[in-house]
Amino acid sequence: AQSVTQLGSHVSVSEGALVLLRCNYSSSVPPYLFWYVQYPNQGLQLLLKYTSAATLVKGINGFEAEFKKSETSFHLTKPSAHMSDAAEYFCAVSYSAYSGGGADGLTFGKGTHLIIQP
């Protein structure tokens, strides 16, 4: 069964500091990988996704993630944190690559709450 592990339920960084949110997945086949962001009392918004093209993926709001097959990781980074980045971040995986991806839903990690200190 597929699974996603997000290390750290809460991460706190200072405004202007590097943001690093960790995500590891289990897989025996190439996955599709996603990062979603959830602001308070809202739905999920796609930040970026990896679908077997470039291993370094750039997303919205200055975020990027690197797919490392040898480490089964897909960590999310942003060089300089902004107060508006405070939110819940979810890593997710889909193994429907052979059917085009996404047909049978996503498996989510438990989420990481990002706190930005002024």
Place this chain on the structure above:
Amino acid sequence: NAGVTQTPKFRILKIGQSMTLQCTQDMNHNYMYWYRQDPGMGLKLIYYSVGAGITDKGEVPNGYNVSRSTTEDFPLRLELAAPSQTSVYFCASGRQGGTQYFGPGTRLLVL
């Protein structure tokens, strides 16, 4: 485009009552999904559909039912509400290829 819309936004149910959570999308997506989100647990897939007339169970389908009579609508039915169904429910839609678009959610409290 309104995207994915969900109604109601919030509902309180008594144990044993039933209700339907509505979900509509206007992006002509074939794939639609229902997830529930519990604190500290991420989202878990309840049911999904790959097109009108086709539905299948996800990871946590017990206590729920769905139907997909049109491309646009994917209602989720709770027949006998239980406290364990207290959660936030998200509907999503997408095309083949993986990106899913989420609605704003329905908060359900079962007392």
